[in-house]
Amino acid sequence: MKKDRDNKFKTPEGYFDSFNERLMARLSEEEDIVSDIIPKTDGFGVPAGYFETVHDAVSSRLPRKGARVIALRSYRSLYYAAAAVAALLVLTAVWNRNTASPLGFEDLAGADITTYLENNDLGLSSYEIAEVVDLEEVSLSDIMDTQLEEEVILDYLNENVEEIEELNLEYDEIQ
Amino acid sequence: MITEETLVAELKDKQTQAKAFEVLVNTYKERLYWHIRRIVLNHDDTDDVLQNTFIKVFKNIESFKGESKLYSWMYRIATNEALTFLSQKSKKLGVTNEALQENLAKTLESDVYFEGDAIQLKLQKALATLPEKQKLVFNMKYFQEMKYEEISEILETSVGGLKASYHLAVKKIESYLTTAD
Numbered sequence: 001m002k003k004d005r006d007n008k009f010k011t012p013e014g015y016f017d018s019f020n021e022r023l024m025a026r027l028s029e030e031e032d033i034v035s036d037i038i039p040k041t042d043g044f045g046v047p048a049g050y051f052e053t054v055h056d057a058v059s060s061r062l063p064r065k066g067a068r069v070i071a072l073r074s075y076r077s078l079y080y081a082a083a084a085v086a087a088l089l090v091l092t093a094v095w096n097r098n099t100a101s102p103l104g105f106e107d108l109a110g111a112d113i114t115t116y117l118e119n120n121d122l123g124l125s126s127y128e129i130a131e132v133v134d135l136e137e138v139s140l141s142d143i144m145d146t147q148l149e150e151e152v153i154l155d156y157l158n159e160n161v162e163e164i165e166e167l168n169l170e171y172d173e174i175q
Numbered sequence: 176m177i178t179e180e181t182l183v184a185e186l187k188d189k190q191t192q193a194k195a196f197e198v199l200v201n202t203y204k205e206r207l208y209w210h211i212r213r214i215v216l217n218h219d220d221t222d223d224v225l226q227n228t229f230i231k232v233f234k235n236i237e238s239f240k241g242e243s244k245l246y247s248w249m250y251r252i253a254t255n256e257a258l259t260f261l262s263q264k265s266k267k268l269g270v271t272n273e274a275l276q277e278n279l280a281k282t283l284e285s286d287v288y289f290e291g292d293a294i295q296l297k298l299q300k301a302l303a304t305l306p307e308k309q310k311l312v313f314n315m316k317y318f319q320e321m322k323y324e325e326i327s328e329i330l331e332t333s334v335g336g337l338k339a340s341y342h343l344a345v346k347k348i349e350s351y352l353t354t355a356d
Binding site: 020027028037038039042043045046047050054055057058059061062 | 200201205208209212213216218222229233289290292296298335345348352
């Protein structure tokens with residue numbers, strides 16, 4: 001920055017050299033002054049006995065030893081896939097009973113399956129689906145109509161994920 | 176009393192992990208609770224965030240190398256968890272973070288776990304108007320009585336910067352308390 005050469009004012013010797021120190025010292029002094037305007041406590045309370053329950057509450061949410069954790073939240077599509085298979089088996093069995101010529105998978109119209117699923121509450125829970133569908137054999141491409149390009153995924157994350165925390169990435173120490 | 180190094184070593188050892196985790200939770204639960212509570216304000220939300228914090232600590236203890244203090248690392252996780260929680264909440268409600276802060280302070284009036292009087296309620300409304308960093312620094316310094324060096328390690332800000340933030344926060348709060356209705 002250009003110096004102010006024409007300035008006729010003078011400052012005590014070493015004034016600017018010690019400015020930072022004096023500023024910090026003043027801030028420290030002010031911090032020690034107890035404000036008579038700001039209340040000393042903030043008025044928050046906790047339910048009686050709350051802190052005694054924290055350890056048990058946290059422990060109950062920790063993964064059990066040797067337990068395998070399978071995320072189910074992204075398998076909504078599998079729900080419909082499993083329901084469709086179940087519906088096909090039921091329909092095939094009924095048709096086999098009533099018709100002489102056995103019907104194949106290709107005889108079922110997609111619209112019939114959709115109508116069946118819309119009109120019937122199959123009531124399968126995520127766990128029931130997990131029992132019949134081997135999740136290790138299923139990849140994302142099996143339940144998606146179109147393949148996702150890496151670029152599309154990155155664009156989506158850029159637009160929709162504000163906090164990196166949401167990605168459940170592992171914490172690492174900040175160096 | 177068990178040293179931090181010993182506690183970390185025991186947390187990483189499967190044989191001693193459970194007992195060490197109990198010690199960890201019982202040692203830090205109250206301090207972390209109050210740190211989180213002053214960010215999210217509501218008790219039930221604080222309970223959720225506190226549990227999530229300890230679970231993250233447990234799951235990530237292997238990546239803790241001891242280059243910072245354990246409690247600074249845990250405070251950092253707690254701070255991130257609390258701020259992420261608020262960010263998700265404002266997104267879900269479709270309001271800005273500032274509007275959410277203001278709303279949270281207002282709802283304290285009917286919160287059964289807020290026992291503050293009119294001036295303490297006004298203090299929370301004043302805090303809601305501060306930028307995030309100033310609010311954090313004020314609470315950590317004024318109510319949690321932490322040293323600037325400790326806050327500096329947690330928030331990764333210079334001590335000088337923290338002093339300036341604290342100074343500004345105090346002035347703004349005092350001004351709010353003496354002038355606002």
